[in-house]
Amino acid sequence: RKEVEQDPGPFNVPEGATVAFNCTYSNSASQSFFWYRQDCRKEPKLLMSVYSSGNEDGRFTAQLNRASQYISLLIRDSKLSDSATYLCVVNVYNFNKFYFGSGTKLNVKP
Amino acid sequence: GAVVSQHPSRVICKSGTSVKIECRSLDFQATTMFWYRQFPKKSLMLMATSNEGSKATYEQGVEKDKFLINHASLTLSTLTVTSAHPEDSSFYICSVYGLSGPNTYEQYFGPGTRLTVT
Numbered sequence: 001r002k003e004v005e006q007d008p009g010p011f012n013v014p015e016g017a018t019v020a021f022n023c024t025y026s027n028s029a030s031q032s033f034f035w036y037r038q039d040c041r042k043e044p045k046l047l048m049s050v051y052s053s054g055n056e057d058g059r060f061t062a063q064l065n066r067a068s069q070y071i072s073l074l075i076r077d078s079k080l081s082d083s084a085t086y087l088c089v090v091n092v093y094n095f096n097k098f099y100f101g102s103g104t105k106l107n108v109k110p
Numbered sequence: 111g112a113v114v115s116q117h118p119s120r121v122i123c124k125s126g127t128s129v130k131i132e133c134r135s136l137d138f139q140a141t142t143m144f145w146y147r148q149f150p151k152k153s154l155m156l157m158a159t160s161n162e163g164s165k166a167t168y169e170q171g172v173e174k175d176k177f178l179i180n181h182a183s184l185t186l187s188t189l190t191v192t193s194a195h196p197e198d199s200s201f202y203i204c205s206v207y208g209l210s211g212p213n214t215y216e217q218y219f220g221p222g223t224r225l226t227v228t
Contacts (some may be wrong), residue, residue: 032216034216041201041224042221042222043203043219043220043221043222044154044203044219045219046216046217046218049216087153087154097156098144098156098207098217100153100154101153102152102153103153
């Protein structure tokens, strides 16, 4: 079983739509959780860390559900520039490791 | 976040030659750096953890004699792909790793090096 699993998509949505991604992780000892964004042929860039209480940054909201071992990312009012692959990343810091999901591709269309 | 550079950004080499990739942390003293590779349309795969002043820790299936890692200072780690083969063609990305809050570690990535072996 993979450490981190994501729906690869693609999610094709019109501008202005709200879209949500989920990600599940298998290691209950996971401590830190992140969403990264990766554009084609570029390096991943940190979008936001995910805290137990959930957190919001503008149009982006991240939630963590430890009981069910999943994290989510909600994007409101999608922009064309949101088109990218979104990577779910989990850190098991006792083992000093980061585990990456395979990414969910988002295409926002005019 | 930390600023990380990689050099070169792109390299083409012939089979059998060696290629060195540099990863520099420009504003952050990194005791730990990670090296990843990414194949097209796939996620990042951790190759090794580079520790300043000590030997790197390699992931299972990654040959340490083929992918030589040197982390001689807090701002520089190098990855040398030795005796390169076409199947080594990939996107190699490094990251620096540090404590950003209570029990929270974050990592910031370099821009990557695209290696093509002909």
